[in-house]
Amino acid sequence: MNEKLNHEATESSTKRMIKNMGDIEQKILIVDDEKANRKVLKELLQDQATIIFAKNGEQAIELAKKHVPDLMLLDVIMPDKSGFEVIEEIKNDPVTMAVSVIFITGLANSDDEERGFDLGGCDYIYKPFKANIVIARVLMHLELIYQRKMLDSIAHIDALTGISNRRKMDAVLVDEVAANKRDKKQLLVAIIDVDFFKQYNDNYGHGAGDIALKKVAATFREVLKRPRDFAARYGGEEFVMILPDSNLDGAKLVMNNLMQALADKAIIHEHSQVSRYLTMSIGAVLIDGEQSTSPEQVIGIADRLLYQAKRQGRNQIVVETFFKTQAAV
Numbered sequence: 001m002n003e004k005l006n007h008e009a010t011e012s013s014t015k016r017m018i019k020n021m022g023d024i025e026q027k028i029l030i031v032d033d034e035k036a037n038r039k040v041l042k043e044l045l046q047d048q049a050t051i052i053f054a055k056n057g058e059q060a061i062e063l064a065k066k067h068v069p070d071l072m073l074l075d076v077i078m079p080d081k082s083g084f085e086v087i088e089e090i091k092n093d094p095v096t097m098a099v100s101v102i103f104i105t106g107l108a109n110s111d112d113e114e115r116g117f118d119l120g121g122c123d124y125i126y127k128p129f130k131a132n133i134v135i136a137r138v139l140m141h142l143e144l145i146y147q148r149k150m151l152d153s154i155a156h157i158d159a160l161t162g163i164s165n166r167r168k169m170d171a172v173l174v175d176e177v178a179a180n181k182r183d184k185k186q187l188l189v190a191i192i193d194v195d196f197f198k199q200y201n202d203n204y205g206h207g208a209g210d211i212a213l214k215k216v217a218a219t220f221r222e223v224l225k226r227p228r229d230f231a232a233r234y235g236g237e238e239f240v241m242i243l244p245d246s247n248l249d250g251a252k253l254v255m256n257n258l259m260q261a262l263a264d265k266a267i268i269h270e271h272s273q274v275s276r277y278l279t280m281s282i283g284a285v286l287i288d289g290e291q292s293t294s295p296e297q298v299i300g301i302a303d304r305l306l307y308q309a310k311r312q313g314r315n316q317i318v319v320e321t322f323f324k325t326q327a328a329v
């Protein structure tokens with residue numbers, strides 16, 4: 001709607017930057033059918049975040065899915081879809097459901113405002129708006145979103161190694177097992193255990209053990225290349241690796257590269273019974289999407305294969321495909 005906008009912001013307010021936000025880039029999707037409104041909001045907010053525009057409801061949904069913005073400033077009365085219809089779609093799609101939505105609308109009455117909050121909006125601003133109020137509210141929400149993201153990442157990171165922790169792994173495994181079934185692909189899940197690590201700790205000290213575990217974690221960063229490839233510290237000296245949309249040859253290659261990457265680090269372990277250097281054993285299962293299975297079952301199989309690798313002499317990979325054939329690589 002083409003309401004008259006009061007957008008005279010002071011220089012200091014438009015230049016105010018969110019404190020402690022480091023290099024994190026935040027994105028705002030501005031949805032308004034009036035070009036003049038989009039322009040004014042852009043001028044107010046372009047110092048605070050990257051701005052994306054949509055000029056109608058359909059485009060808003062499309063761009064929200066594509067860019068997954070942190071925040072959406074959403075007009076309500078638009079020719080195709082209303083802002084209320086847009087937010088319903090946004091909040092029902094797992095990809096966009098976490099996007100925060102502020103309504104900016106000429107529907108300046110408490111019933112519509114209540115409806116906006118009921119549908120999942122986080123704020124409601126009446127047009128014509130005062131520039132400083134828009135900036136203050138947007139900044140407040142961007143800061144809350146940032147803090148939420150920081151807390152979320154801290155809760156999912158292993159403090160020693162900096163890779164994901166078991167809590168994150170549990171969530172990723174549930175998602176990937178479901179996606180594998182849905183997409184009828186193959187999923188590799190591996191448990192990786194450092195060999196004779198108790199002897200390493202006992203002989204070189206716990207501090208040296210910690211450094212060695214960080215180096216093991218670094219091998220995953222070096223070897224895993226695809227965006228959905230995932231590694232986590234499972235606990236102690238055990239790690240889990242998840243390779244979605246995999247096949248046996250590709251998975252074997254990654255696992256061999258992992259063992260080679262650790263070998264290249266040449267971490268001396270004179271008390272190991274298999275090598276002069278630190279080594280790892282891997283138990284892995286390649287799950288076919290047609291095979292009905294649960295995350296717990298997958299971990300149980302990988303764990304059994306890890307112990308087989310240990311029993312067979314350590315420093316090796318044991319992989320099982322589709323729960324049927326077993327092969328030492």
Ligand SMILES: Nc1nc2c(ncn2[C@@H]2O[C@H](COP(=O)(O)OP(=O)(O)OP(=O)(O)O)[C@@H](O)[C@H]2O)c(=O)[nH]1
Nearest residue numbers: 193194195196197198199201206209210236237310
């Ligand atoms: N330095 C350090 N050591 C850890 C950490 N978490 C677990 N450990 C040690 O990892 C060792 C695991 O020992 P075991 O479970 O006997 O395994 P292992 O000696 O590697 O034996 P195999 O797996 O059979 O080759 C123990 O000494 C733990 O104290 C950690 O965060 N830092």
